[in-house]
Amino acid sequence: MKTLSENAFKLMNPKNRSHTISDVAHRAGVSIATVSRVLNGTTPVVPETAERVRVAIEELQFVPRTAARTLASRKTNTIGLILSEIGGAFFPLLLKGIEAETRAMGYELLIHSTQGAHASQRKTLGEHNTDGLLVFTSSLAMEELERLHKINFPIVLMHQTPPEELPIPVVTIENKDGAEKLVSHLIDEHGRRRIVYMRGPVGHEDSQWRERGYREALEKHNIPFAPELVVEGGFEEGLAFANMQKMIQDGIEFDAVFAGDDDTAIGVYRALKMSNRLIPDEVAVVGFDDVQFARYISPALTTIRAPIEEVGRESVRQLICLLNGEQIEGLVLMRTELVIRESCGCRNHP
Amino acid sequence: MKTLSENAFKLMNPKNRSHTISDVAHRAGVSIATVSRVLNGTTPVVPETAERVRVAIEELQFVPRTAARTLASRKTNTIGLILSEIGGAFFPLLLKGIEAETRAMGYELLIHSTQGAHASQRKTLGEHNTDGLLVFTSSLAMEELERLHKINFPIVLMHQTPPEELPIPVVTIENKDGAEKLVSHLIDEHGRRRIVYMRGPVGHEDSQWRERGYREALEKHNIPFAPELVVEGGFEEGLAFANMQKMIQDGIEFDAVFAGDDDTAIGVYRALKMSNRLIPDEVAVVGFDDVQFARYISPALTTIRAPIEEVGRESVRQLICLLNGEQIEGLVLMRTELVIRESCGCRNHP
DNA sequence: CTGAAAGCGCTTACAG
DNA sequence: CTGAAAGCGCTTACAG
Numbered sequence: 261m262k263t264l265s266e267n268a269f270k271l272m273n274p275k276n277r278s279h280t281i282s283d284v285a286h287r288a289g290v291s292i293a294t295v296s297r298v299l300n301g302t303t304p305v306v307p308e309t310a311e312r313v314r315v316a317i318e319e320l321q322f323v324p325r326t327a328a329r330t331l332a333s334r335k336t337n338t339i340g341l342i343l344s345e346i347g348g349a350f351f352p353l354l355l356k357g358i359e360a361e362t363r364a365m366g367y368e369l370l371i372h373s374t375q376g377a378h379a380s381q382r383k384t385l386g387e388h389n390t391d392g393l394l395v396f397t398s399s400l401a402m403e404e405l406e407r408l409h410k411i412n413f414p415i416v417l418m419h420q421t422p423p424e425e426l427p428i429p430v431v432t433i434e435n436k437d438g439a440e441k442l443v444s445h446l447i448d449e450h451g452r453r454r455i456v457y458m459r460g461p462v463g464h465e466d467s468q469w470r471e472r473g474y475r476e477a478l479e480k481h482n483i484p485f486a487p488e489l490v491v492e493g494g495f496e497e498g499l500a501f502a503n504m505q506k507m508i509q510d511g512i513e514f515d516a517v518f519a520g521d522d523d524t525a526i527g528v529y530r531a532l533k534m535s536n537r538l539i540p541d542e543v544a545v546v547g548f549d550d551v552q553f554a555r556y557i558s559p560a561l562t563t564i565r566a567p568i569e570e571v572g573r574e575s576v577r578q579l580i581c582l583l584n585g586e587q588i589e590g591l592v593l594m595r596t597e598l599v600i601r602e603s604c605g606c607r608n609h610p
Numbered sequence: 611m612k613t614l615s616e617n618a619f620k621l622m623n624p625k626n627r628s629h630t631i632s633d634v635a636h637r638a639g640v641s642i643a644t645v646s647r648v649l650n651g652t653t654p655v656v657p658e659t660a661e662r663v664r665v666a667i668e669e670l671q672f673v674p675r676t677a678a679r680t681l682a683s684r685k686t687n688t689i690g691l692i693l694s695e696i697g698g699a700f701f702p703l704l705l706k707g708i709e710a711e712t713r714a715m716g717y718e719l720l721i722h723s724t725q726g727a728h729a730s731q732r733k734t735l736g737e738h739n740t741d742g743l744l745v746f747t748s749s750l751a752m753e754e755l756e757r758l759h760k761i762n763f764p765i766v767l768m769h770q771t772p773p774e775e776l777p778i779p780v781v782t783i784e785n786k787d788g789a790e791k792l793v794s795h796l797i798d799e800h801g802r803r804r805i806v807y808m809r810g811p812v813g814h815e816d817s818q819w820r821e822r823g824y825r826e827a828l829e830k831h832n833i834p835f836a837p838e839l840v841v842e843g844g845f846e847e848g849l850a851f852a853n854m855q856k857m858i859q860d861g862i863e864f865d866a867v868f869a870g871d872d873d874t875a876i877g878v879y880r881a882l883k884m885s886n887r888l889i890p891d892e893v894a895v896v897g898f899d900d901v902q903f904a905r906y907i908s909p910a911l912t913t914i915r916a917p918i919e920e921v922g923r924e925s926v927r928q929l930i931c932l933l934n935g936e937q938i939e940g941l942v943l944m945r946t947e948l949v950i951r952e953s954c955g956c957r958n959h960p
Numbered sequence: 961c962t963g964a965a966a967g968c969g970c971t972t973a974c975a976g
Numbered sequence: 977c978t979g980a981a982a983g984c985g986c987t988t989a990c991a992g
Contacts, residue, residue, distance in 0.1 A: 280986085281986060290962080291962065293963060294963075297961090327681040327686065328968090330676075331987090333988085346705055346706040356723075359696060371709065557903075642970080642971095646972085647971095647977090653978090674970070677970085963992090964992105974981090
């Protein structure tokens, strides 16, 4: 019979190092292969033996080293997330969805932002440390994307269509449809006809689709497209403010503004208020995204709700299908939803 | 002389597997030890040899497997971040700081949220996959914290003091000082004397410090503390709204509200507006954090700016000192700053 | 159902 | 400055 102190001694770690699988094997009187089996449940093990192993694991507080597992199994069990900027109002939602689903699927999440100047540094995320990549940025060098695609490395893009020669799956939202609903609402319900579109940065895919939705809404209502009504808002408050102010000074007439996103709407609000134009009476304003502050600004912003968190979850699901060698669809379009508040002219605020 | 196709063939990977260090060694005509040396710069290598190795690495697009490195070197080169919730307005700033600094220091970042029900599952972040942990949540089981501390595993806590028996370093902000400045401003500049404090959840450390600052400001101005003026706001809009409304119905008099954080302030705004009390004329309102929407709500919120991003950066720095075996201070308190806008009664909005 | 052994792809004393 | 070899801590055919 062991005394307590003997037992305590056995539990100590002589080299002051964490225990390994062979410590467990010794303690349970089995081979390391057997320990590995009960750890992974890969092969049946006699119940009593398994129990002994489990007890040993518990007593030694054994946790297998990830690196050793990865090296031996050639699976990292890790998903990499590459994104451009961590700021921004919708980023938390995206990450929340990605984190939750990654965890639920039993994977780890490694994240990298490409903002800052470390782009040219040594490889960050790739085959050497992940099983697959989620890419939410156009700043991942095209050649790197090409290389990864060539070696058949699993990738899922978010909010961005790949070049034709690289058929990489995409998860994104119904930008065009949402924009069309929004602009149609302004026309149908509020009789607006001179509607400004404050677009995002040149080449920004979300913005391009929103512009198409804008144009389609005009067409459907037989309103001619007026080029002077499309101005850059940059998807940011400052530029939106400046350019809105400029339009006003230039005397361009309009009775509504479709801000490219909610941040843009903030700039538009500021410019309109500064020149004493009433929102929504004189100028209706609508945004896109439905970020947190949309309901708090005054008047509360009518906008499109994008299922950002769900985009995150779905991207992970798609990627994991890919990892499992399953065939997946090339494009997942998530539905968007019109959220009516006050800034469009509707008064029925809850 | 090699023909192009011969060369191309050599570059191909027969087993359709990524190249390893020995592929590089063969190609450069050296041992794998030498390749490792030029890779890590650990030992001097003759320049011409090093160059040949570099060329081979480039040609084969060789990237060393992280797992193999980790296993051999016993260093994961990875920092783990454990947090409770990913939502919330200040989370992006925190993560941004952490990510940037982690990257700058040449580490990887593994993140885990403890929200959701996977708490009891197998170990997530620990000695088996990271070199150290950043903990921003009280939900990491105390026993796990104890275990890690016992094996001398590097940990840095954020916004939370450890129990006395676990001297784990902490990085947090000057809550008390900030609150005191804020409340003193209300008293000195705006003559308020019946100031409500809407505190956060019971046991929330940030809230407790803010309450102390509140009390000290009162004391300094010889204003007696009135228990009925401290109510729970829960650090969330909904509860803040409900309890503010209740105070008003109960006929409790007050001329200012120190909302525990900016989210709380939103709820306070809503309740005050609903009962037609003018902000700031009848009731001054101030928040804490200075999240994005603080400047956009109407009237613009006077609040305390907390250097969240810097908290993130500093935590990483502290942790890495710990990893390097350096001694660090037990507590880092980041300074907070008063941001005066309109809701306190000051009109000098930029 | 179980064990002995090879192997995953690196790093790092140890010699030379 | 360089190489041969041991070793990091697991998984996984292969036998039995």
